Amino acid sequence: MRAEIVAKQVKAMAEHGLDAIICSSPENFAYTAGFVVPSQPLIRHRHAMTIVTADGRSAIFGVDMEASTIKRRLPDVPSRIWAEFSDDPMLVLADQLAGLGLVKARIGIEMDYLPAGDFARLIAAMPGARFEHAEPILARLRQIKTAEEIALLSRLSRIADQAIADALAEVDAGDSEMDIAGHLTRNVYSLGAEHFKLLIVATGERSV
Template identity: 35%
Template sequence: MNEILGNLDSLRRAMDNGDFDAIIAMSPENVPYTSGVGIWSQKVIRDRLAMVVWPRYGEPTLIVATNEEGYVKEKSWIPDVRGYRQHADSPIKLLSDVLQEKGLSAGRIGFEPAYLTTDYYLELLETMPEAKFESCEPMLQTVRMIKTDAEIEILSNAAIATERALMATYSTSRPGEKERDLVARLGAKIMQAGAELPSFLFFTVGPNSGYAHPDPTDIEVQPNDILKADCGGWFNGYFSDIGRTVVVGKATDEQHSIYNRLAEVHRQTIATMLPGVPANEVYRQNVEFYREADIEFNLPFAGHGLGLYIHEMPMLAAYDDTPLAPNMVFAVETRVRWPGVQGFHIEDLIVIRENGPEIITTFMDTSRLMEL
């Protein structure tokens, strides 16, 4: 990322209408959303903090480790970039200096408690004893729920590219190949399709298809095996998330029956996703569709928002009553698994439009169980 893709006008309105004097974006999702630059090391080195101080009045400041400073200054739209030496300087000390510089020593500050470690939080309280710190995560989640046209274009292109990479992997799969080799090929094809990196690669063979997220193994593809995939990549910092199921050779009547019923549940669920419908109503109907299809249901959600994070709000789950709205983007996943036996998974990218849901991932025909 090196441009403003998110809805920063919406963030500014939220700040104007809210109670925070400033917020501190610090997660690997909200830092790029507010600064326009993704910092890869932040995803894997938890104590390498990157933070955007976004005041109600005035301009934001971006705080990063010095080894990322040059890259960030080149890529971010924020001109005020401050660096700290990791393992020598305290990033929290620099953060408190910036907050005090902005006149916020006793301010009401929003931060991300789900990301900041307790050690860092206690240090922040010690260095800013008069400030009041509260979670700004609900506000940031609400802002990010509605995607801009630029975000939708990235997410759509990413999903299409991933689906094509998955189909290319399926079409070259043969009996005798090892599961881990298929995983490696899928990862390479996702990168060849334009991803910076694969984000997750669950490509399971035969009995392993009954597990959700197993490690790749040396199990070999056998004739008539199920190949089930749940995979994605990072494209310009945004996730793709696709699920597909095929059979090498000829599927059994039972497999066709299960898949056909699952595909109908998937179709029915997507059809309910109209603007104004609460997310938990989609989930409630999804549960009912499973029951009518005589498929066991023990899943906590029917899908999730997708963006800079894999599971964004709203969640199509019992606890989330957020009304669906145009420009929300979802990964809708319909699946069933019997551990160590077999499993089936269909997952599509859906954009909510004014007149209803639009299915983006249509390269593979998911209405029937594909036989290779």
């Protein structure tokens, strides 16, 4: 987990009277965890979430298809893995939250990402908890960049500028837009941005 981002969330929880924040969207999962779960952006029901509590504890919730990725990237963070074809993920999540002492807590969650049916089952499984919108809090936190994020964005900006300049120097009259795009894509990766888009997502930028 990104320690500086966890600390920012803890501070925000104190300001808003929350006991925990759950990040469930691919961009906010990456913002907190520091990596993207490969299938999460493509298959919406494969829930992957970060959980941060007001006292600074953190945990991961993820599907069994991505268990090895989660364990490899965050081996020291407590995780709860649900089985895609046999578990109700919301019941597993509710049990994980109960284990974190959040049965009667005020919990911030991304209500604009979690499907309505899943949210209804989560509420039913945790009748004593109060779920509130976390989107405005997370959006504000992501607007204020850390030094690490600023350095990353600066590096990627330089790569993008160089890749565009090199692509323009390589194209010839008659080349198609796809030819130009091919030059640009190859240049971006050859200059070191192997995970160009994913790194931007992890910094909190939404404009890619």
